[in-house]
Amino acid sequence: MKPRHVFWWAVMTVVLMAGSAGITWEYANHRSDAIPESLLASPQFRQFVDTYELIRHDSIWHNTPKQLLTGATNGMVATLHDQFTNYLNPSQTQALEGLLAPTYVGVGIQLSVGHPLMIQAVFPDTPAFHAGLAAGERIDAIDGHSVNGMNPLAAVNLIHGKPGTAVTLTVSQAGRTKTVRLIRQVIAYPTVFAQMLPGHVGYLAITEFGNQTGAEAVTEFHWLMAQGARGILLDLRNNPGGEVTQALAVANLFVPRGPVVTLKYKNPAQDKTYDSTGPGTHLPVVVAVNGNTASAAEILAAAIQERQGGWLVGTRTYGKGIVQEIIPLGNGASLKLTVAKYLTPNGSYIEHVGLKPNVVVPEPGSVVPSDILGQDPQLMKAYDILRQRMGQS
Known part of the structure; x- marks a missing residue:
């Protein structure tokens, strides 16, 4: 089993859905570095310059040119009344880039936070993977120190460290014990998780669209195919979006050759339709969605619903139909700017509307979406519907 894992979801929601789409489309360099003569001659520009000079010369409060110009930039952005358009200073730009390519230093294992300390998953192409560690093994000692009674989070911190340093793990399973020496390295957090559910149902969960999500999805999708999947349950609940280019890469796995999304720019000459290169899949597909399925996740869900014939199950999605660059x-700063609307393959504009599920299944307020059928009624309903569709195909 390859269990779903949820990292820093609340942070990602703020940055990717409510604060940023994190989209990296190609950017046409149509800006001019010269200030237009009409602007230089305007009374408003003169007022701006006068205001700047008066503050610098006469204000009793400390100020710097950088502070005032940053404030002016933020003020321009604020006049758009667009929650998705923001001026990002260098540290904010770096933080956004980090969220789209999240990493940590370790050996590449996901641990249960409890007693005993168990390996829940081993990430591909990591030190733990190459050393032959596997899900279900128990960690007994770290660098020779027993973890019995140790705070699980403290144990995790012992495994983490600086890149290039070594850590020794003693693990056991079914009465067999082994000790492995691993060299810590920078590990990318996975965003795609797969497991086989009973009845030949392949479960694929995508937590967000980071810069490696497409490649991860290809690997996990083909793993499910090799395990004999006859239907796919794609879980996009609580997926706040991210890089649309990565959603397009995933769409190739599900959607037949043809349109996935159309972008409508201010200049109609820039309008463009992005296509799936295929091959897609002929297997029955059910996509689990909820009110926190947004942005790039909605693009993928809409394309599967409208072009592959997949069913959406859950609640209406967030409704973000605009694109940022x-x-x-x-100097490290950037502008996150809304530059286009997007339309689904059928031409729908879903801003503030969202996608309507084929089957509405409310989420119990006390249940956190998970990959465990017995603990997640919404997922169980999606699973049952997929099994029915598999029986009809």
Whole structure:
């Protein structure tokens, strides 16, 4: 089993859905570095310059040119009344890039936070993977120190460290014990998780669209096919979006050759339809969605619903039908700017509307979406519907 894992979801929601789409489309360099003569001659521009000079010369409060110009930039952005358009200073730009490519230093294992300390998953192409560690093994000692009675989070911290340093793990399973020496390295957090459910149902969960999600999805999708999947349950609940280019890469696995999304720009000459290169899948597909399925996740869900014939099960999605670009401004700063609307393959514009599920299944307020059928009624309903569709295909 390859269990779903949820990392820092609340942070990602704020940054990717409510604060940013994190989209990196190609950017046409149509800006001019010269200030237009009409602007230089306007009374408003003169007022701006006068205001700047008066504050610098006469204000009793400390100020710097950088502070005032940053404030002016933020003020321009605020006049758009667009929650998705933001000026990002260098540290904010770096933080956004980090969220789209999240990493940590370790050996590549996911641990249960409890007693005993168990390996729940081993990430591909990591030190733990190459050393032959596997899900279900128990960690007994770290660098020779027993973890019995140790706070699980403290144990995790002992495994983490600096890149290039070594850590020794003693693990056991079914009465067999082994000790492995691993060299810590920078590990990318996975965003795609797969497991086989009973009845030949392949479960694929995508937590967000980071810069490696497409490649991860290809690997996990083909793993499910090799395990004999006859239907796919794609879980996009609580997926706040991310890089649309990665959603397009995933769409190739599900959607037949043809349109996935159309972008409508201010200049109609820039409008473009992005296509799936295929091959897609002929297997029955059910997509689990909820009110926190947004942005790039909605693009993928809509394409599967409208072009592959997949069913959406859950609640209406967030409804984010606009696209942002992250545009460098120099010195590490950037502008996250809404530059286009997007339309689904059928031409629908879903801003503030969202996608309507084929089957509405409310989420119990006390249940956190998971990959465990017995603990997640919404997922169980999606599973049952997929099994029915598999029986009809």
